[in-house]
Amino acid sequence: MRRARLRISVITGAIITLLVTVVGGIAQTVMTQAQNDQVWRELRYGAARGDLSSPPGCTWLYAPGVPRLANAPGGFPVRADLDRVRATHEAVERTVRRDNTVYLVRSQVRADGDVVQAVFDMRFQLADRRYLWGALGIAEVVGLVAAAVTGAVLGRRAVAPLAEALARQRRFVTDASHELRTPVTQVYTRAQVLSRQARAENLPARHRDELARLVGSAGRLGEVLDDLLLSASLTAGPARRAERGPVDLAELARSVVAEESDRARENRLTITVDAPPHPLFVDGIESALRRAVGELLTNAIGHTPAHGRITVALAGVRGAVELTVTDTGAGFDPAETERLFERFHRSGRGGRYGLGLALLREVVTHHGGTLTATGRPGRGARFTIRLPQGTGPLARPAAQPVKSGRP
Structure with a gap:
């Protein structure tokens, strides 16, 4: 019964944990995809039409003859991308990891012929994702506690009828075996007496053999009853464990x-x-x-x-x-x-x-x-x-x- 309750608790906990994990994974995937799509849209618009002297927040635009902003991150623009765009006239996009953050970079040729590179700092989006993972971690802990409590309650209620049925079965086996023990012992004893008398009085071999079989059958029946009593007593709980x-x-x-x-x-x-x-x-x-x-x-x-x-x-x-x-x-x-x-x-x-x-x-x-x-x-x-x-x-x-x- 304890193993059954524990199994129900573990299964319930696993299901709740899996649900929280799946929901968290879906939320993380949806949010990450939505953020990336939005940032790339803004970055492409800024690279194509943005004001070079006054770009939106977290965005920097680099172009020939445009002064570098004071708050611009180091290491930009990416010269290799600018050279590639000049050579091929095709836009280039890449992700750059630098200074404990992530930058999205797009380089392209504008309608007026200028080569522009737009850089977006993802630090605020990354912070939002960390907050989400923290919230999911708290939800996971709460879910595990709820799973443990729910599993314990469900396990106890689900196993209770089975435990009661097994307890009744053990009581029946014990009572029936105990009640049958005395008459079976009497039959076995009387069969032994009759068998000895048959040998002493030299009865026909056929009768002696039948009595010997009766003695053996009664003995085996007594052994089965003893086995049933012992089997029932092994699961008798604290009363039996006290004999250890x-x-x-x-x-x-x-x-x-x-x-x-x-x-x-x-x-x-x-x-x-x-x-x-x-x-x-x-x-x-x-x-x-x-x-x-x-x-x-x-x-x-x-x-x-x-x-x-x-x-x-x-x-x-x-x-x-x-x-x-x-x-x-x-x-x-x-x-x-x-x-x-x-x-x-x-x-x-x-x-x-x-x-x-x-x-x-x-x-x-x-x-x-x-x-x-x-x-x-x-x-x-x-x-x-x-x-x-x-x-x-x-x-x-x-x-x-x-x-x-x-x-």
């Missing part, structure tokens, strides 16, 4: 790997944590970061065949903490990299049906970090979380890296 604090990402990764040790042994996988002995603090919500790291590890375990290896590496890199999970699994097509992070996407790499990696990116983004993925079919995958490094309490001796799975 220093989190030792290295210690958190070791803990997540330890929790998955039994599953790694069942799948005959080796998981190694490669982290420095000192803490690597980031500022964030521990439960959300734990879910993110757990999602990466779950994703790697689910796509690594037996006897494979998974490495969880952590390091501090230029003011950030990087956590990389590398597996020796099936990998994925590089063309599908971005689609991996789409909600409910199922690619050739597989993955559980749910928010999955999309939620993982959402968690990382809300913590001011980035998530990247690289991989090749049949050559494994690498997922990297990069979070801004934070400060934490004094470091305590770190635990030894956890290694689980096959020796």
Whole structure:
């Protein structure tokens, strides 16, 4: 919502600024052209018929035998133009910049045969143009202030209905997920009990398989509800931000790997944590970061065949903490990299049906970090979380890296 309001403010400001600039440019062009046309008309008239001894203001006339006026600017007449007119009998016009001003000069042959040069001083016209640019500058500043205020008001009013709709959507998702969580948990528990009883009572394989599928479906439904709750809580505002604090990402990764040790042994996988002995603090919500790291590890375990290896590496890199999970699994097509992070996407790499990696990116983004993925079919995958490094309490001796799975 903040980005939308800011975008509306910027667009409004840009439009008003563009309008002021266009109007100013048109005004400047029109005034300059009108001034130039008027001055050239007066100059041509003066050169052809003006009184040589008493020219109009800001104009000087030079001709043979005519005394030079006391207030005449230096450097005139332009002898080269007079010589050219005598030789060709054609009028010559030019613009001369001298003494911090501009002079318009016309040389021609009069009807009586005299060669006359008329010079006009543009300093007053140039001053008018500077005043115009000053006025346009003030108008630009006023326009920018008006644009900022207008953009803020329009942005707030335009985005308010959308913000309310999103807030209602989040409340619905949160309430629905919370209300469904208990019955789904009960279904999952009862399905597990029935599955164990079916195995204990040696029921037909067909019934045991159906109960196993029921357990898996109920478990996945619970995971989807957990994902929805976490996604809604990430945008819950100040109430959720109050939970932020220093989190030792290295210690958190070791803990997540330890929790998955039994599953790694069942799948005959080796998981190694490669982290420095000192803490690597980031500022964030521990439960959300734990879910993110757990999602990466779950994703790697689910796509690594037996006897494979998974490495969880952590390091501090230029003011950030990087956590990389590398597996020796099936990998994925590089063309599908971005689609991996789409909600409910199922690619050739597989993955559980749910928010999955999309939620993982959402968690990382809300913590001011980035998530990247690289991989090749049949050559494994690498997922990297990069979070801004934070400060934490004094470091305590770190635990030894956890290694689980096959020796």
